[in-house]
Amino acid sequence: MKNLLYLIGILSIISCNQQIYTQTVETEKTEKIKVYLLGTFHFAQTDSTYNVLDSDKQKSIEYLSEIIAKNNPNKIFTERQPEFEFQNKIDSLYKIYIKMSRPLKTKNEIFQVGFRTAKKLGHEKVYQCDHPGQYGTLNMAVMEYAEKNNQTDILEGKSIGSVMRYESTVNEDSIMNNNTLFKYLQWINSPEVMNTSHSFYNTNFPQIGSNYYYNYDDDDTLIGAELTADWYRRNIMIYSKIINQLDYNESAIFLLIGADHVPIIKNLFKGNPYFEVVETSKWLK
Incomplete structure (x- = not known):
């Protein structure tokens, strides 16, 4: 009889805890911060044949900025390391920018999209969240290993x-040059492009290396997996820098970042009960 009463007591506690947990989750659902993610190419890295300062590109950027602003994000985050603030002060540049009446002639998407939209919204600051990685070094090592080992x-x-x-199966230059910049960004953020770019890190790179022995003293044993691990690490750090700059009173935030970063960061936000990721296709139109 005592054991039965003990069991009933335990089950009551579990049931009570489940109720509390459910109520907590329901409360969080009503207060979730909307997350708007936009994957982009780096505007300043295009050659002279594709200039984002041209009038047609500027129309697209202005239209994009208006769409972002309509979602009223409280904070705009850009792909730049906040640690660089003491070297090249984005804060100072933004303060100068909001007083300017003429268009900015700097190609970087941080200025063209981030600054432009923040100014529309009356923001006092544009936030930075990038984190260093070793992709360049590791990618070179992966390429060399792959060539030497068939x-x-x-x-x-x-x-x-x-x-x-997906972009390797089509003529991306044609898509880029025969569409507006806005349409090209829509294409970059399409599921076909996003899903296959993400899969590339999870399927192809981890296969580069030894497939029959593993030696911790040999740096090339899992060289491809090292690249994927570093890529995940970098994006987790970016995500951490974003949420650590929030006070959780925000109703929405916006992130402008290189397209390959989006799938991992999107997944991290989706796994956080305080946030709701708004699918790009629903607002980028």
Whole structure:
């Protein structure tokens, strides 16, 4: 009889805790911060044939800025390390920008989209959240290893268990040059492009390296997996820098970042009960 009463007591506690948890989650759902993510190419890295300062590109950027502003994000985050603030002060540049009456002639998307939209919204600051990684160094090592060990077919998406990035199956230059900049950004943020770019990190890179022995003293044993791990690490750090600059009174935030970063950061926000990711296709139109 005592054991039965003990069991009933335990079950009551569990039921009570479940009720409290459910109520907490329901409360959080009504207060979630909307997250708007936009993957982009780096405006300043295009050649002379594609100039974002041209009038047609500026019309697209202005239209994009208006759409972002309509969602009324309380904070705009950009792909720049906040640690660089003491070297090249984004804060100071933004304060100068909001007093300017003429268009800015700097190509970088931080200025063209981030500054422009923040000014429309009357923001006093544009936030920075990037974090360093070793992609360049590791990617070079992966390429060298693949060439020496007959694994280039994996990187090209031609072997079993690998994928081909969607942009590699079409003429991206044609899409870029024969559409407005806004339409091109819509294409970059489409599921086909986003999903295959993300899959590339999870399927192709981890296969580069040894497939029959593993030696912790040999840096090349899991060289491809090292690249993927570093890529995930960098994006987790970016996500951390974003949420650590919030006071959780925000109703919405916006992130402008290189397109390949979006899938991981999106997944991190989706796993956080305080946030609601708004699918890009629903607002980028």
